[in-house]
Amino acid sequence: MTNRLSRTTQPGLPVYPERMIQFGEGNFMRAFVDWQLQQMNNQGLFNGSAVLVQPIGQGLGGLMAEQDNLYTVLLNGIMQEQTVNSREIITSVSRVINLYDDYAAYLALAEDDGLEFITSNTTEAGIAYSAGDSLGDTPPKSFPAKLTALLHKRFELGKKGFIIIPCELIDRNGEKLLQIVQQYAAEWQLGEDFNKWLVDENTFCCSLVDRIVPGYPRDKAAQLEEELGYKDNLIVTAEPFLFWVIEGPAWLSEKLPLAQAGLNVVVTDDMTPYRERKVHLLNGPHTAMVPLAMMAGLETVEDVMNDETFFRFVQELMNDELSPMLDLPAEELSSYSAAVLERFRNPFVRHELASISLNSISKFKSRLLPVLLRYRQERGQLPELMTLAFAALLLSYRGDRVARQDGAEVLEAFDKAWSNPDSFVKTILADESLWGQDLTLVPGLVDGVAAKLQELDRTDSRAVLQQAVHQ
Numbered sequence: 051m052t053n054r055l056s057r058t059t060q061p062g063l064p065v066y067p068e069r070m071i072q073f074g075e076g077n078f079m080r081a082f083v084d085w086q087l088q089q090m091n092n093q094g095l096f097n098g099s100a101v102l103v104q105p106i107g108q109g110l111g112g113l114m115a116e117q118d119n120l121y122t123v124l125l126n127g128i129m130q131e132q133t134v135n136s137r138e139i140i141t142s143v144s145r146v147i148n149l150y151d152d153y154a155a156y157l158a159l160a161e162d163d164g165l166e167f168i169t170s171n172t173t174e175a176g177i178a179y180s181a182g183d184s185l186g187d188t189p190p191k192s193f194p195a196k197l198t199a200l201l202h203k204r205f206e207l208g209k210k211g212f213i214i215i216p217c218e219l220i221d222r223n224g225e226k227l228l229q230i231v232q233q234y235a236a237e238w239q240l241g242e243d244f245n246k247w248l249v250d251e252n253t254f255c256c257s258l259v260d261r262i263v264p265g266y267p268r269d270k271a272a273q274l275e276e277e278l279g280y281k282d283n284l285i286v287t288a289e290p291f292l293f294w295v296i297e298g299p300a301w302l303s304e305k306l307p308l309a310q311a312g313l314n315v316v317v318t319d320d321m322t323p324y325r326e327r328k329v330h331l332l333n334g335p336h337t338a339m340v341p342l343a344m345m346a347g348l349e350t351v352e353d354v355m356n357d358e359t360f361f362r363f364v365q366e367l368m369n370d371e372l373s374p375m376l377d378l379p380a381e382e383l384s385s386y387s388a389a390v391l392e393r394f395r396n397p398f399v400r401h402e403l404a405s406i407s408l409n410s411i412s413k414f415k416s417r418l419l420p421v422l423l424r425y426r427q428e429r430g431q432l433p434e435l436m437t438l439a440f441a442a443l444l445l446s447y448r449g450d451r452v453a454r455q456d457g458a459e460v461l462e463a464f465d466k467a468w469s470n471p472d473s474f475v476k477t478i479l480a481d482e483s484l485w486g487q488d489l490t491l492v493p494g495l496v497d498g499v500a501a502k503l504q505e506l507d508r509t510d511s512r513a514v515l516q517q518a519v520h521q
């Protein structure tokens with residue numbers, strides 16, 4: 051029986067003053083932001099830790115406390131053809147506040163002049179307005195309302211504002227967060243002076259994060275415990291690759307010297323091209339491969355990459371259909387695509403297709419649909435592989451071949467449309483609540499998707515793919 055990871059079983063680990071408030075204690079943030087704080091601390095460039103705020107009642111705060119807020123990050127993968135297998139005990143988290151248990155401790159963060167930064171990842175669902183929240187709630191329900199309460203307390207104390215960098219994977223996340231905070235400020239009548247302080251004294255940045263973080267290595271936990279010599283219930287596995295684009299003022303690079311620490315971080319005044327490249331060339335292929343591969347019985351991204359037919363599908367999708375539609379230099383797109391393929395091929399992390407499949411309809415809408423529509427518009431024909439992936443997605447939402455994971459309203463819309471198979475494609479493509487527009491108006495789309503869907507339903511996805519890709 052090995053000892054649990056703690057400051058007692060691992061004496062002598064450094065302690066840093068709190069400089070960042072971080073909403074979200076999930077796997078991603080601990081392997082991304084906190085891992086980067088650690089790298090800066092290791093080089094004596096930051097000397098700071100993050101105090102984590104658990105944004106919903108259920109979370110990892112209890113487990114973190116049991117381990118004195120320590121955990122191990124394992125980086126496994128191949129980077130620039132070199133194998134990376136590293137492990138590190140992360141000491142850059144000071145504590146986790148569960149604001150449902152101790153709201154006073156949360157609000158007290160406003161008093162600490164040492165705290166300069168706020169980061170967050172509350173999933174795509176987190177940056178949202180929730181009607182009914184009020185300043186007196188302990189706590190308010192939504193993340194932006196919780197943040198507004200903290201900022202208001204800070205303002206009342208006459209202190210300086212924060213540099214706020216949300217990491218949620220939604221477009222223009224910093225602007226959206228500020229907008230909702232302003233909405234609460236208006237609703238709660240916090241006054242003109244607060245509104246002015248909010249904008250003048252705080253810096254809301256938009257950001258884009260990129261690192262594949264499969265999380266806790268359930269299948270290898272026992273073996274790792276033996277290798278590490280301690281038990282750690284919060285191990286996070288991640289790929290070595292990382293990229294963080296922060297749209298913000300140039301001086302931020304000095305305040306938060308991530309790039310100086312050798313980390314792949316860009317501070318820019320326009321993150322748009324980076325966002326499009328990542329969302330369409332990494333997340334897009336992820337979402338496209340999921341229904342086709344799951345219907346063929348594959349389980350992980352690595353399985354897809356090791357299967358010749360599926361690999362060709364991914365490669366041709368990226369090279370022939372996605373890249374030509376992106377407004378970036380061809381060279382940059384091809385080197386990014388090559389890096390993505392290398393990351394997908396990572397033999398050390400088990401990235402489950404089922405986990406990527408969560409909320410696939412909204413993912414298709416943002417990751418693939420805009421490119422499909424642009425292709426149709428510019429080339430006067432449908433992109434074959436994207437159309438095939440779209441058909442496979444719609445078929446997979448019949449629910450009889452692979453498990454569906456999506457919101458109740460989405461599943462209801464599909465069940466209703468599938469109740470009449472003859473008109474299914476037309477009904478579902480007409481549903482503006484799913485796609486933000488009536489897709490039956492796109493010339494040829496209903497027939498194109500319906501033909502592929504029938505083909506997939508008649509045979510199997512591998513056979514259909516074999517016809518579609520260039521052998």
Ligand SMILES: NC(=O)c1ccc[n+]([C@@H]2O[C@H](COP(=O)([O-])OP(=O)(O)OC[C@H]3O[C@@H](n4cnc5c(N)ncnc54)[C@H](O)[C@@H]3O)[C@@H](O)[C@H]2O)c1
Pocket residue numbers: 073074075076077078079104105106108109171172173174175176193219259260261262263264265
């Ligand atoms: N895992 C990856 O490879 C990866 C990579 C890039 C981005 N992301 C994004 O990061 C997010 C979190 O991923 P993870 O792997 O850390 O998951 P996780 O389940 O480990 O953590 C989820 C975190 O989000 C919080 N949360 C969940 N629902 C919320 C809500 N409604 N309001 C406020 N907070 C909420 C939880 O408290 C927790 O801190 C996802 O949305 C994902 O898109 C993940």
Ligand SMILES: O=P(O)(O)OC[C@@H](O)[C@@H](O)[C@H](O)[C@H](O)CO
Pocket residue numbers: 219259260261262263332333336337405406408
């Ligand atoms: O995390 P999700 O569920 O939004 O999407 C699944 C993957 O596409 C995603 O996690 C990528 O691996 C990640 O965005 C890489 O940075």
